[in-house]
Amino acid sequence: MTQELASLLARYAQAGSLRELVACVRDFAAQDAPQLSGSPKIRLALTGNYSTQFIAKGFPLAMAARHIGMDLYESPYSHWRIDLLDAGSALYRFAPTHIVLALTSIELAYGALRSTQAVISAIVAAVEAALQVSEAHVLVTLPEPLAEELSDCSGSYAWRHAVGAGLRTALASSRVSLVDIEPLVRAAGASAWFDDRFYDTSKIPFHPDRTPALLGRLADVLAAIVTARCKLVVTDLDDTLWGGRVGDDGWDGLDLDPAGSGRHFLRMQFFLKSLQAKGVLLAIASKNNPDPVREAFAKRPEMMLQLDDFAAAEIHWEPKSTSLARILDRLKLSTAGVVFLDDNPVERAEVRSRFPEIQIPELPQDPAQRVAALIATGLFELRAATDESRTRNRMYAQNAERDSALQVAGNIDQFLRELDMVMEVRGIEQARERVLELIHKTNQFNLTTRRYSWSDLAALVQGGFAQCYRLKDKFGDNGIISVVAVAGADGADATIDLWLMSCRVLGRKVEEAILADVAARARALGARRLIGEYIPTAKNELVRDLYPRLGFTESGRRDGSVHYELPLQDPHVPAGVDFIRTVERSSTIERE
Amino acid sequence: MSKAAIYRKLEPIFRSVFDSDVVLSEELDASQVPLWDSLTHIILAVEIEAQLGVRLTTEELAQLRNVGEMVTLLEQKGVGA
Numbered sequence: 001m002t003q004e005l006a007s008l009l010a011r012y013a014q015a016g017s018l019r020e021l022v023a024c025v026r027d028f029a030a031q032d033a034p035q036l037s038g039s040p041k042i043r044l045a046l047t048g049n050y051s052t053q054f055i056a057k058g059f060p061l062a063m064a065a066r067h068i069g070m071d072l073y074e075s076p077y078s079h080w081r082i083d084l085l086d087a088g089s090a091l092y093r094f095a096p097t098h099i100v101l102a103l104t105s106i107e108l109a110y111g112a113l114r115s116t117q118a119v120i121s122a123i124v125a126a127v128e129a130a131l132q133v134s135e136a137h138v139l140v141t142l143p144e145p146l147a148e149e150l151s152d153c154s155g156s157y158a159w160r161h162a163v164g165a166g167l168r169t170a171l172a173s174s175r176v177s178l179v180d181i182e183p184l185v186r187a188a189g190a191s192a193w194f195d196d197r198f199y200d201t202s203k204i205p206f207h208p209d210r211t212p213a214l215l216g217r218l219a220d221v222l223a224a225i226v227t228a229r230c231k232l233v234v235t236d237l238d239d240t241l242w243g244g245r246v247g248d249d250g251w252d253g254l255d256l257d258p259a260g261s262g263r264h265f266l267r268m269q270f271f272l273k274s275l276q277a278k279g280v281l282l283a284i285a286s287k288n289n290p291d292p293v294r295e296a297f298a299k300r301p302e303m304m305l306q307l308d309d310f311a312a313a314e315i316h317w318e319p320k321s322t323s324l325a326r327i328l329d330r331l332k333l334s335t336a337g338v339v340f341l342d343d344n345p346v347e348r349a350e351v352r353s354r355f356p357e358i359q360i361p362e363l364p365q366d367p368a369q370r371v372a373a374l375i376a377t378g379l380f381e382l383r384a385a386t387d388e389s390r391t392r393n394r395m396y397a398q399n400a401e402r403d404s405a406l407q408v409a410g411n412i413d414q415f416l417r418e419l420d421m422v423m424e425v426r427g428i429e430q431a432r433e434r435v436l437e438l439i440h441k442t443n444q445f446n447l448t449t450r451r452y453s454w455s456d457l458a459a460l461v462q463g464g465f466a467q468c469y470r471l472k473d474k475f476g477d478n479g480i481i482s483v484v485a486v487a488g489a490d491g492a493d494a495t496i497d498l499w500l501m502s503c504r505v506l507g508r509k510v511e512e513a514i515l516a517d518v519a520a521r522a523r524a525l526g527a528r529r530l531i532g533e534y535i536p537t538a539k540n541e542l543v544r545d546l547y548p549r550l551g552f553t554e555s556g557r558r559d560g561s562v563h564y565e566l567p568l569q570d571p572h573v574p575a576g577v578d579f580i581r582t583v584e585r586s587s588t589i590e591r592e
Numbered sequence: 593m594s595k596a597a598i599y600r601k602l603e604p605i606f607r608s609v610f611d612s613d614v615v616l617s618e619e620l621d622a623s624q625v626p627l628w629d630s631l632t633h634i635i636l637a638v639e640i641e642a643q644l645g646v647r648l649t650t651e652e653l654a655q656l657r658n659v660g661e662m663v664t665l666l667e668q669k670g671v672g673a
Contacts, residue, residue, distance in 0.1 A: 018634070019639055198653075200650045201653045
């Protein structure tokens, strides 16, 4: 795009009067072959029951500002019924991909049709003809309020709503978009919108300076149709739909307080709920165990979204890109119009690495700013809802239940390699506060859930060792993410008495790197076997199979806990993973 | 005096609406200004109302076809006084 075109588009975005709009249109026309290479191109037919020439003049510029090229056919004044009902009309010969039917209540209510039923039938007949004769998507403006609505009880409100309801019922097709322009009237204010003089002299049903606003609205809806901006939102749960992590904080510990910071998570739920009402599918991709999530939805009355609002849910500890792949497969969708929401930049990057074409907005760290940031992306300008689309979520949910999950092999190692992970190992005394915090708060990735005090810990590791691990990657510092305490490495057996890790870094093979480090330390102290212990709790199901997965064999069960062992001789010594660089640090770090 | 003042106020409006260095005279009308059509005529009326703080009636909007008529009308409405 040239500098000139860019500044013109910026000027157009600010145009608030017809004069400014027309000046921009003039400059746009003067550009030789405006550069929109690679943009989609539409063939737009514009017709209606009022003087649409201003809108027509502005359309190519308005669409260019939305990165869409277009050719335009403009129907003669008030030819909408003729042009749409006659299969041989000039409008159809133009072979439009999109048709805009711009209608004003003024002519509908006081013109030849007048009665509610006659108005509905005429519009429905014209639109149905368009759907049959052409393959175009048809955009129809719903009747706007009449000025009388504000000043008397003439029944024009009832008339408008009856017509609107009739059209919504009769035109519930995925190829029809009904555009309500009442919000524009409200935003401008009645005194700025209504002006009979321009209708009487020029058949313009609003003050001419309102043209840029109406044009912008029509162009937004068209752009949303053309680029299929959003048909599916796949969302994270912890710290995205609610404050906190359900696995650690429990269903009753989640922040959904409408009077506090929980309000911002409720805003996000409300926003998604209203997208769903417009026909957007919702799905969950969450790294959690399914049970606490179900419990949270079932037991927290503040939730605006319920589990059955989601057409698919992937709740496990596999990579989110795998979840995405499964969701798309089950819902039989391509990646077009798919939006992925996650508060964690690493998860966003992981999904982006496999699905570069998926829309992944950068969610602000501050939950208060998130909904506004999402709206500002323009991804959620949507066509009007139809009953069909409203029931789609449920339909998809049923399909998803029937379909069995398909395993999709993603290239996760490649992604992990690109993260440039560095793991720093320290003695626990160098991050005392954070270590204690992790010991007392971590529930999910916690093999023994022993809530030690500092002195307990010091006594325990006499003859053994206790380390903490800090993980950095190219996105930044994850802080201290894991603590391991090993007791009694004085004899042949070294026992991992405590091992816990933050779930934030799950799925990155960090546990393999930690085990390799622990094994090397135990061996250096003369141990020949590493002993692992798993004590089940209500919340640590996640690590039930950790030791077998890491190559340990079960050696016995006692009082509900399971013991494992791993010989520390080749070839059993864990090698770690080559894409996590482990470095030893001896400096103290601040609490993070 | 007041007519001259009105011409001075009208000229920049004409220039911005018609995108030209047009010089106003009493007889100037749509036939002599390339961009003066039904569309720009509406813009002209809207801009005159907005910038000179007057309100034209429906009849006045429909009738104003040359500069002389406009100036006379605006004078009656107190512009330039």
